[in-house]
Amino acid sequence: MKIFDGLYGFIWNDYSENNCNTYLIDGDRKILVDPGHRHLFGHVERQLKALNLSRDDIDVVIITHGHPDHQEAWEIFGNRTRMAISIEDHELLKKLAGHYFKVPEPDFFLREGDLTIGSHHFQVLLTPGHSPGSICLYWPERKALFAGDVVFNRGIGRTDLPGGNGDLLKESIRRISTLDIEYLLTGHGPIVKGADEVQLNFRMIEDQWFDYL
Numbered sequence: 001m002k003i004f005d006g007l008y009g010f011i012w013n014d015y016s017e018n019n020c021n022t023y024l025i026d027g028d029r030k031i032l033v034d035p036g037h038r039h040l041f042g043h044v045e046r047q048l049k050a051l052n053l054s055r056d057d058i059d060v061v062i063i064t065h066g067h068p069d070h071q072e073a074w075e076i077f078g079n080r081t082r083m084a085i086s087i088e089d090h091e092l093l094k095k096l097a098g099h100y101f102k103v104p105e106p107d108f109f110l111r112e113g114d115l116t117i118g119s120h121h122f123q124v125l126l127t128p129g130h131s132p133g134s135i136c137l138y139w140p141e142r143k144a145l146f147a148g149d150v151v152f153n154r155g156i157g158r159t160d161l162p163g164g165n166g167d168l169l170k171e172s173i174r175r176i177s178t179l180d181i182e183y184l185l186t187g188h189g190p191i192v193k194g195a196d197e198v199q200l201n202f203r204m205i206e207d208q209w210f211d212y213l
């Protein structure tokens with residue numbers, strides 16, 4: 001689905017299996033946000049193919065957080081694709097993997113602050129709570145926020161998984177709610193479009209969920 005010129009959303013609609021929404025930022029660099037589960041990556045490949053692209057055309061994969069339904073498929077990309085995740089969630093992945101399996105090393109870490117990839121300028125916001133190193137990627141020029149599992153359309157990310165923390169999630173949600181957002185690009189479910197709708201969504205989340213965090 002084309003969201004606007006230069007941004008595609010591969011929205012996951014099959015609720016019989018858990019997978020995340022994947023986003024493709026097109027332009028002089030091709031950036032994929034959250035490739036999803038490895039065994040469900042065919043869903044992304046089909047939609048890339050419809051755009052005459054393949055996974056080999058992807059320059060950078062950005063992982064919003066280290067849960068397998070967002071991150072796992074990063075293992076199948078070739079050497080020319082650069083991988084990025086926060087240090088905190090890479091540490092979490094390594095801890096959970098233990099001696100059982102090997103966690104790949106990213107090409108660079110996502111840190112709080114500016115991130116430039118080709119002609120695209122973003123801000124990385126460290127937004128812990130759902131996981132210790134969840135990030136949101138803000139694209140000021142397009143007023144778009146890749147929110148991972150921090151907030152959804154009428155919902156919030158779980159805090160009962162390893163390293164989850166309700167107080168931190170509240171703080172993170174308050175922080176992103178102050179941004180100028182036209183497109184709230186959620187990690188699961190429908191996206192939220194329009195500044196008024198996005199603000200309404202934040203207000204509703206605060207009213208309905210914050211007492212329970």
Ligand SMILES: [Zn+2]
Binds near residue numbers: 070130149
């Ligand atoms: Zn998650």
